[in-house]
Amino acid sequence: MLALKSLDREFFARTPQRVARELLGKVLVRHSKAEFLTGRIVETEAYLAENDPAAHSAAGKTARNSVLFGPPGHAYIYFIYGSHYCLNTSCGREGTGGGVLFRALEPLQGIERMARNRGIVLAGAGDLRKLTSGPGRLAEAFGITRARDNDCDLTRDSLSLWIGEDGFPSGPVVVTPRIGITKAAERPLRFVLGGNPFVSGRKLQAVG
DNA sequence: ATATCGATTATCT
DNA sequence: GATAATCGATATG
Helix, strand or coil, rough: CCEEEECCCCHHCCCCHHHHHHHCCEEEEEEECEEEEEEEEEEEECCCCCCCCCCCCCCCCCCCCHHHHHHCCCEEEEEEECCEEEEEEEECCCCCCCCEEEEEEEEECCHHHHHHCCCCCCCHHHHHHHHHHHHHHHHHHCCCCCCHCCECCCCCCCEEEEEEECCCCCCCCECCCCCCCCCCCCCEEEEEEHHHHHHHCCCCHCCC
């Protein structure tokens, strides 16, 4: 694969919709002594800084969501439903509460390690979908926790978690309503790479 | 293909 | 104390 180049702060200093769309095709990287994992981003959701009751920042800054109000391009990680971590990035101008949720990746490198992190034994090719197609799944595959990664600067390739780009053409983008929310559920703020088999959910599986 | 259930936290009352 | 939450796995038809 081509060399990965980290993204600059300006990339993230735009609207959540714009950042969510532009992140498709970019690569999430986890590197540490024990791990080197990469996955292409194929599904994201935008959570707006204003007039978005589904955003975690909607009720103002708290201890939990404070990263969203900090500089853009930092990892906001929260724990949900008693079992899952989810990865977001802050975006927009500092002081506003915009964010983008990472919903699915296409596994590229470190697949064996991802399977081990997920507690899965890979049998068929279809099992690759179980690794990173879903926000809780991708976080588990990449070993992402709030204690380890919250507030990590995703623009710095010297840190353990960051985002790179390799010139991959991101392809046609499909926009749909967001998943798993009850407030403002109809707004078209979910972005997916059209036809990519690693997008979360079951419907596309049957089509593919 | 659809239903239900688990498990923890942050936030609100 | 209650409850909703950016979910995933399992059971059932």
